[in-house]
Amino acid sequence: MILIMAFLIGSMYAGAIYMMMRRSIIKLVMGLIILANATNLLIFTVAGPLRRGAPPLIAEGSIVPDQLVADPLPQALILTAIVISFGVLAFAVVLIHRVYEVIGVDDMNNLKDDSE
Amino acid sequence: MAVIFVCFLLAMVTPWLYRIRPELSVGLLMAWVAVVFLWFSQFYTDVHQGQFYQEYWQWVPSLGIQLSLHLDALALIFVWLISGIGFFILFYASGYLKGEKNLGRLLAILMIFMGAMLGLVTSNNLISLFVFWELTSVTSYLLIGYHFEQEKSKKSALQGLLVTVAGGLALMSGMILLAQVGGSYDIQYLLSQADRIQESPYYSLILVLILIGALSKSAQFPLHFWLPNAMAAPTPISAYLHSATMVKAGIYLLARLNPALGGTELWFWSLLLLGGTTMFMGAAFSAFSADLKRILAYSTLMALGTLTMLLGIGSDYAMRAFVVFLFAHALYKGALFMAAGTIDHETGTRNVFAMGGLGKKMPLTFAFTLIAALSFAGVPPLLGFIGKEFLLEAALLSWLVLLLVAISSIFIVAAALKVAWLPFTGEFKDTPHAPHEAPLSLRLGTMVLASLSLGLGLLAWLLNPIFSQAASNVMGAELSVKLSLWHGINIPLLVSLAALGLGCLCYLWLRTRSQTVDWIEKLGQYGPEMMWETFWQKLLAFAKWQSDIMQSGNLRRDIWVMALVTLGLVGWAAMRHWPGLPELELGEWKIHELAVVSVAFLAGLYTCLTRQRLGAVAALGALGFSVALLFVFFSAPDLAITQVLIETLTVILLVLVLFRLPRFQLYSSIKERWFDAGISIIIGFMMLMFILLVSGNHYYESISGYMIENSYVIAKGRNVVNVILVDYRALDTLGELFVLAIAATGIYAMIRQPRELS
Amino acid sequence: MTNFLTAFFLFTGAALMFLAALGLLRMPDLLTRMHATSKAGALGSGLMVFAVAAAYSEPGITARAVAVMVFIIMTAPVAAHAIARAGYVVGIDKWEGTIKDDFEDEFKEHNSE
Amino acid sequence: MSSYSLIIRTATAIMVPLLLLFSISLLIRGHDEPGGGFIAGLVASSAFSMYLFAFDADSTKKFLKVNSRILMGVGLLLAMIAGFIALAFGQEFLTAQWLYIALGNLGTLKLSTPLLFDIGVYLVVLGTVTTIIIALAKSEDA
Amino acid sequence: MMQAVLLPIALPMLAGALCMVFWFQPRLQTYLSILSAVLVMLSAVWLFALHAELGILVLQLGGWQAPFGISLVADTLAMSMVLIASIIYLGTLIFSLASQSKTSLRYGYLPLLNLMVAGVMGSFLTGDIFNLYVWFEIMLIASFGLLILGGEKAQLRGAIKYVAMNLLSSALFLTAIGLLYGMVGTLNMADVAVKLQAIEDQRLIIIVSMLFMVAFGIKAAAFPLFFWLPASYHTPAVAVSAVFAGLLTKVGVYVLFRFYTLIFTQDLDFTHHSILLWAGILTMVIGVLGAAAQMSIRRILSVHIISQIGYMLVALAIFSPLAIAGGIFYIIHNIVVKTNLFFISGIIYYQRGSYELKKLGGLYKDSPWLAIFFLLSALSLAGLPPLSGFFAKFIVISAIVAERDWWTLFFAVAVSLLTLFSMLKIWSYAFWGKKPEISEDSPMPRLTGQAYWMWVPVTFLAVTSLGMGLAAEFFFQYAQQAAYELLHPHHYIQAVLGE
Amino acid sequence: MRALAWNMLAAVLWVLLNGNYNLGSFVLGFIIGYFILLFCVRKHPSFSPYFYKVPTAIHFVIFFLYDLIVANIKVAYDIVTPKHLMKPAVLKIPLSLRTDTQIALFGNLITVTPGSLTLDVSPDKQWLYVHVMYLEDEEKQLREFAALETRIKNLVGGYDE
Amino acid sequence: MSSVILVCYVTLSFAMLIALYRLIVGPSLPDRVVSLELIAALLVGFIAIYVVDTGATAFLDVAIVLALVSFIAAIGMAHFLERGGHRDD
Ligand code: NA
Ligand code: NA
Secondary structure, three states: OOHHHEEEEEEHHHHHHHHHHOOOOHHHHHHHHHHHHHHHHHHHHHHHOOOOOOOOOOOOHHHHOOOOOOOEEEHHHHHHHHHHHHHHHHHHHHHHHHHHHHOOEEEEHHHHOOOO | OOHHHHHHHHHHHHHHHHHHHHHHHHHHHHHHHHHHHHHHHOOHHHHOOOEEEEEEEEEEHHHHHEEEEEEEEHHHHHHHHHHHHHHHHHHHHHHHHHOOOOOOHHHHHHHHHHHHHHHHHHEHHHHHHHHHHHHHHHHHHHHHHOOOOHHHHHHHHHHHHHHHHHHHHHHHHHHHHHHHHHOOHHHHHHHHHHHHHOOOOOOOHHHHHHHHHHHHHHHOOOOOOOHHHHHHHHHHHHHHHHHOOOOHHHHHHHHHHHHOOOOOOOOOOOOOOHHHHHHHHHHHHHOOEEEEEHHHHHHHHHHHHHHHHHHHHHHHHHHHHHHHHHHHHHHHHHHHHHHHHHHHHOOOOHHHHHHHHHHHOEEEEEEEEHHHHHHHHHOOOOHHHHHHHHHHHOOOOOHHHHHHHHHHHHHHHHHHHHHHHHOOOOOOOOOOOOOOOOHHHHHHHHHHHHHHHHHHEEEEEEEEHHHHHHHHHOOOOEEEEEOOOOOOOOOHHHHHHHHHHHHHHHHHHOOOOHHHHHHHHHHHHOHHHHHHHHHHHHHHHHHHHHHHHOOOOOHHHHHHHHHHOOOOOOOOHHHHOOOOOOOOOOOOHHHHHHHHHHHHHHHHHHHHOOOHHHHHHHHHHHHHHHHHHHOOOOOOOHHHHHHHHHHHHHHHHHHHOOOOOOOOOOOHHHHHHHHHHHHHHHHHHHHHHHHHHHHHHOOOOOOHHHHHHHHHHHHOEEEEEHHHHHHOHHHHHHHHHHHHHHHHHHHHHHHHOOOOOO | OOHHHHHHHHHHHHHHHHHHHHHHHHOHHHHHHHHHHHHHHHHHHHHHHHHHHHOOOHHHHHHHHHHHHHHHHHEEEHHHHHHHHHHHHHHOOOOOOOOOEEEEEEEHHHHHH | OOOHHHHHHHHHHHHHHHHHHHHHHHHHHOOOOOOOHHHHHHHHHHHHHHHHOOHHHHHHHHHHHOHHHHHHHHHHHHHHHHHHHHHHHOOOOOOOEEEEEEOOOHHEEEEEHHHHHHHHHHHHHHHHHHHHHHHHHHHOOO | HHHHHHHHHHHHHHHHHHHHHOOOOHHHHHHHHHHHHHHHHHHHHHHHHEEEEEEEEEHHHHHHHOOOEEEEOOOHHHHHHHHHHHHHHHHHHHHHHOOOOHHHHHHHHHHHHHHHHHHHHHHHHOHHHHHHHHHHHHHHOOOHHHHOOOOHHHHHHHHHHHHHHHHHHEEEEHHHHHHHHHOOOOHHHHHHHHHHHOOOOOHHHHHHHHHHHHHHHHOOOOOOOOOOHHHOOOOOHHHHHHHHHHHHHHHHHHHHHHHHHHOOOOOHHHHHHHHHHHHHHHHHHHHHHHHHOOOOOHHHHHHHHHHHHHHHEEEEEEEOOHHHHHHHHHHHHHHHHHHHHHEEEEHHHHHHOOOOOHOOOOOOOOOOOHHHHHHHHHHHOOOOOOOOOOOOOOOHHHHHHHHHOHHHHHHHHHHHHHHHHHHHHHHHHOOOOOOOOOOOOOOOOOOOOHHHHHHHHHHHHHHHHHHHHHHHHHHHHHHHHHHHHHOOHOOOOOOHHOO | HHHHHHHHHEEEHHHHHHOOOOOHHHHHHHHHHHHHHHHHOOOHHHHHHHHHHHHHHHHHHHHHHHHHHHHHHHHOOOOOOOOOEEEEEEEEEEEEOOHHHHHHHHHHHHHHHEEEEEEEEEOOOOOEEEEEOEEEOOHHHHHHHHHHHHHHHHHHHHOOO | HHHHHHHHHHHHHHHHHHHHHHHHOOOHHHHHHHHHHHHHHHHHHHHHHHHHHHOOOOHHHHHHHHHHHOOOOOOOOHHHOOOOOOOOO
């Protein structure tokens, strides 16, 4: 499964980078969104063995999980990362909105600042 | 040492004091300079017996940096010159620039300079010497740029500073290396380590670096060109900094370090060649120049070259000549510069060919200028004559050197006459201002210094003890100097007389040839100066070119660079530390997992390739949902929920924003897209390899075992992920909250803020 | 029995959802496709969740399963309405077999105001 | 301006309280089961997003009643206070404190700083998302 | 006592949160922020006192022993950075009293500034890799917000690139964290260091460390990853530019210093002596050339930031005690001086209405104090004695010479000269020359507060630069202590893990 | 009275969602529900009648589910058979229902019943636009809708705002 | 039982791919939105099977959230279209 996941994540990185190189500010932001997803999935995948059906929860009546559970730490990290990237990407989304509104350009190459 | 620092303190209050009570402030400064002169002079008795006076203030002891004062004969001579000439210069400047608004500032900077110069010559620590060294460069910059509204001044000031600072940097590097080789920044200690230093493999590098520093400061060929340009400064400054004191700093340093660095072949040849060239060139240009200050500036070059050459020769004669010539030159050159300034001030021109018959209008000036010029030309019984005798004696080393010195002397005689004879004699010519005898402030300096040239020439024996000691200091060995006007008839005397005669002839030939002179003066601007200026132009053109590339605003290119750097570094590291290929085991997989991965892959692919925006957004949503499902399959309920919610909010956000934006455009050509796809795929592949490699190399168990065990027992929570979020790693969560809040604030500001006037 | 019920609901649900997907694929225009998803899709996922309830027959799980079903059934028609309405706003192509459209005319009228 | 759709508005009117209820349920049980402040806050935010789509920015603002930026600030303060409480007991910042209040037959009421922290999280997330969407929708209306 | 480590982070956070609560009372926000800055400064001083008594200070948050919780660690380097950052924080706030527009105050300037500082402080003090990521993001998102306050075209243009590159760097950083966690299963820096040391096969680690290098390289604006900086740093309000210039990129450098002394020292020849060294050299050369080509004060200053980063990288690359101490001295000095130069450019702007060199002149005559302060700062930046920059440069160059690395020496020296050149360019155009005619079409920018507030931080920082030079011994002692701690990581590790 | 019913429902839902069947949980749900109602209802009283009669609502849900199942079978047939048998059309149905809740309910019910899909309500609430998949006889179709409308009226009617 | 689960997984997988196909080919935006809706519903189905398969009932919460919010995404898209978005965009 690692191989399959690795393939997916690698493709997502590739796609993200490709999107970011497209000069269009909209695609730039979409690239960033994919990138955030790719990163989260990467942490999830490399952190340890992928376990099926073993959420890191402790059942009522036990004080430790009854079975081997998935590593909760990367999950917590990813949760944090997801929320952070949401905040940051929301900013980026609104930024491109604003840029287009004020400057009227979508092409990154027309965004060079020539004057102070 | 406190006397030096009081100079700085006085400088700080001067601009303010000058505005309230100008006379008082000048008087105060002069009084203090007199105090400095006297305070140092009290050590004369010690010093002329070969003793010295030392003071230490720790500054940065961890780095071996102290503020240390070491007063020996060499230093004392310099102190006398600095404070003595400085005293008159202050007075002179106050008269010369009377009524100018910026005079207060000029005096302040002058005072800082003086303090720095005193510090420089009395330092016993290379670094504290360097500190004062750089301070003199900066003050010189500010003083050259005194007429800061004129382009020429600004340019000259910058050129002077860049040359001297470039040299300074070399000097600093050399000093550091010297200290590392010699074991200390303490100069006296280093002087005792000559063998160690000269045997070190780094000796030649040290020498070259220090030479670059010293020679740039002292305007030696090929770094001489800034000095004539520095004449853009007001005359008092030229007289003081660019003739009598600052430019001698480099010479001083070489003299000071001579016992440690001198005496080698490299030292000999480099100083001889560079000094000799400078001497000859300076003398020639001096004779051919038309501008009073330029004549003097070039002759200063000649003097500096001579001094350098003498240090290179390094014989007993040369060392004696060095001390005498140094002293004599400072006196007459200071006097002549002030005289030149006076003439300029009274007539409004500095072109010697535009003046004539001034002798009648300003007889006193004429008289003392002439005395100084005669010393300059080396006419007995003035001190300059004695200096020249010593010089010629040292030059006996080889006929070639003697010839060179002799020809230089001829030119200098001509130059001296051009300065002191041509403007004052002949028919009176009209000048921009109607000339009168100058006020006392403008005359006093010339008068005193010229008189000293004469008086000390006659009473030369008075200087014997101190000069002997100074020469010993330079030599690093006992040496005695006996000054007298008459040494008997010998080769130096004959050469000296011949030079006088030929110099007069040369003057007669030159005095009517102002046209030729212009042409020759221009010659000075070619060669090293042109190379230097061209170098800077080319450098700036290159800077512009590269910054246009670097700051092109092309994000695609920037990402390319980032991708290539990443690939390059990772690839390089991988080649150095080849970890082997990862094992390609498919492992346990399930059909639905594969299906979800395929959906995610296809959705991502579509997002990247489609030309429909909302289609891309929808596909992005599908991708996000698939990722959520993967989180479900691999046991991460909280993640899955969060992913679903965030994905939804992102889609909403994109939707709210997108409809104002234009539809997808194709900006890049097919070729570009293929290139980009290529690099993207390589990056993706790199990540794939990373995942596989790391998955095969879990070196340690995760610390989360502890977290799971104690989640309920200590933290009282059954959802371990939540316990991590609100307890184990609550700080992360707190930070995350702030990220959200800040993002919202930023977005709010971005959208709602009314546009400010720009 | 529990197993059978679970299997039955699961299978039926899955089949319905497949049907919905097939409908989405095969139906000729937006409106007819939506018939497929808003009915088969909603019911299918509802049934599958119900299978979970059947499998565990624990009150907590049943409650959640019911909640899922209620939410699905509440939201599906509204979403369908929203999308269809939006489709009319932007003007979708209708299948050529469509007999009449009372909405479109009024819509155009409304928009031209 | 917003699209007038009776059906969506009616559905929203029913869904919003359900979603809010659900969000608080997620918030409170988050320490033991999937959920927690983030998820709960996000669910609550989606309720308000729904409201925004059905109505408009101004009515959403009114519906929210508190200024959303202040809501964020309060949430941040709550989360920080939850961390600072430990200092009063001479423990490190963010060390969890638990308080059990016996309510007789009703069971025990468990109060804890992690819960307070999670409430802070909830408010911040809610404040953040509503700030963003209301501002955006307003600019759209303008 | 250890709670003191928390203060530099918690105070600005608290101030930020309160500023949001009091969203509609800008005046109250101002008082709160200044109070916070003063308290942070005091707490930094307290940290120094505690450190002298107790050694490296460690706070285990949530009462969880390292490596299970998050540790905050104050070693000499971190404390010094905190202290200097708090000075910049206060200075910027005071400067803003005069210059910050009313609109920006009403739209979140102070909460953003406070929280950016919190992010900076957190980055300095955290002992946890992932937590560092969080602080980075706080810093980053707050800087995004500050960057666009004002909403001018240039700001928006610059912001796009800034956002894109920094997000890319964040993603890379996060990726690297994930991979590292996968290998060692821990996030605490000290624990990571210990565990990495014990691994026999270091190959994969070195390869993964390259990702950290690139990520931090972008943050630090190292060659060739600096593009975002010249595109954006000159665009926001001048107080913002100043605090960006002073603090943000230095955080990147700080982190490089932290990671490449504590964690990634497996193959010094490769990571330090090859990559960092040449990255440093190229960074300083390209940066200074870029600065030399500019014709606007703020652009010169912005681009020049890059060049100075190069020096710091070179210091790290050399990796000798002297070099590291020099690097740390350099960072501290540079923060003071660079910020001040931006402040001064602000005063120039408010006096003349432009940043363009061609539209300036005559300030030497009209504003002598400004001239003095500029000279102090500019010459310090160029490394002229006896100012702070001289010792910074001197120590680094001494270390270079001690390595007998002539190429590096050559470039370091050449860059120093070009630095002087670019500073004198400003001097020559803006301070010398004739006062230009003020044209009608470009109205003068108006101050929103009393002008003297701008002079307070400028004076203080100029005096600080001079003081750092005159009392270089004092500062160098601390730099040496910091370098010692960095080069002997077991002290750090022991303090954190308590073994 | 209406608020109380709503509140009880909220409390029950709370208990169900939490899976904690005790009085404490119910009380907590009641309190939380109370605040949420306070928060929401004041502005939108229109939806509360729907919950006023809880038993009716339950009955209604069952009816709803039944329709859903039947609807699917017919559509399924058309999907799996290769040829499209349908005769789609958009009809305009007159509305006699007046409250928003009733109209919305009617619309949604139409969507889940066989072969029909609500598109929109006219702004004046007089008409409902419905997409029908198998329009054999328009009159008959309209009558069926009218019958459904009556049923809704019976179920949730009798209440005026 | 496990064979039923497998069959269901496979069925839903195919359904998902088909839905994705529609999402990709469109042709109009509303078509894509409908596909996304269906994908969300399929996710709920997947979760149901998964819960039965593994017994990890905690995932039912994901299903609840999915059911609640996927609808919001659809309304959001519809909103976009009504505010002047382009049909084939
Ligand atoms: Na940054
Ligand atoms: Na800098």
